[in-house]
Amino acid sequence: MSKLYVMDHPLIQHKIGWIRREEIGSKDFRKMVSEIAMLICYEATRELPLVDVEITTPICNTVVKELKGKKLAVVPILRAGLGMVDGMLAMIPAAKVGHIGLYRDPLTLEPVEYYCKLPPDMSAEAIVVDPMLATGGSSAAAISMLKKRGLKNIRLMCLVAAPEGVEVVNSEHPDVEIFTAALDDHLNSHGYIVPGLGDAGDRIFGTK
Secondary structure: OOOEEEOOOHHHHHHHHHHOOOOOOHHHHHHHHHHHHHHHHHHHOOOOOEEEEEEEOOOOEEEEEEEOOOOEEEEEEEOHHHHHHHHHHHHOOOOEEOEEEEEEOOOOOOEEEEEEEOOOOOOOEEEEEOOEEOOOHHHHHHHHHHHHOOOOEEEEEEEEEOHHHHHHHHHHOOOOEEEEEEEOOEEOOOOOEEOOOOOHHHHHHOOO
């Protein structure tokens, strides 16, 4: 069964509260999205394996912890997912970045693929990032695309999720853990999360 983690850290909740406000401009919105992504990344990578490594400090030899040589890939769903990448890379700068292009058909609300470019070595763990988990169609489709290319260890990270989207991802990918800053109430008739924060892509890139 898929696991849903709703981040209740005060800093995350404070920043989510700010970006929900309609008067927040693109510059501040974009900055906070990156900061929230960085904070959620901290929690989403809690289970990464560690190994003991012997080093020399200015005082003596000692043994410290280091991330096991497992490769990581951050895979944003275009275009809104790009707003979360810098925050992720601030925490895991050695991560590779892939890109998946999906848009939601305005009539059927179903995902349509238009681009996919992934790092050559995809035997690692991947974190799919998209600010909004609304219908769940795009996220589920992106995860399916990664699995078809051989990826097995996949996590999904978003800022705001709707129960409908969580249910879709849970149903199609019960092995994928979901990390979100907020679980909202429902979707409206246009497929937007309520109360949500509007169209994350438009607000990040100032195209509203």
